[in-house]
Amino acid sequence: MFIREVESKMQMVQDQLPKETLSKIRFNQLLILIDDLKGYTPQSKIKKEKKLIIDYLHVLVHANYDDVTMKDIYTLEKKYIHPILSKLDRDGYGYTIKNSWILVFLVFFIIDAILIATKVSKWYFHIPIFAIISGTFFFIRENKAKKMGKLW
Secondary structure: OHHHHHHHHHHHHHHHOOHHHHHHOOHHHHHHHHHHHHHOOOHHHHHHHHHHHHHHHHHHHHOOOOOOOHHHHHHHHHHHHHHHHHHHHHOOOOOEOOOHHHHHHHHHHHHHHHHHHOOHHHHHOOOOHHHHHHHHHHHHHHHHHHHHOOEO
């Protein structure tokens, strides 16, 4: 039932919207996300995510695109897509949100600054080592996700 409903809604979205709007809503990435949801095992653990993707497609089908902004699209993604990405990321599917490495870098930079201020960092020569390592790790992870079409 999920597969038939999603495929019919995806076809409706593809038929109704011009190509520039399809690229704004990341249609190709949405196809990859849906394929990963179809292949997820066990299916019983992603009922909520299936409902979210169906609701998202329903909103896309019935939306008025005359005055839609990127902020509106981001709001929809935050409400419907980001919880799905979070679930699939925890389960090792490789999804990530664009520029998340910057936030990680900043958080660890603050931690490094506190360590430098308290003189604990003298053991590693006052270099923000945690920020560099974590920022690099998440930057590489984001690039891998981009190559696989799993970067939102």
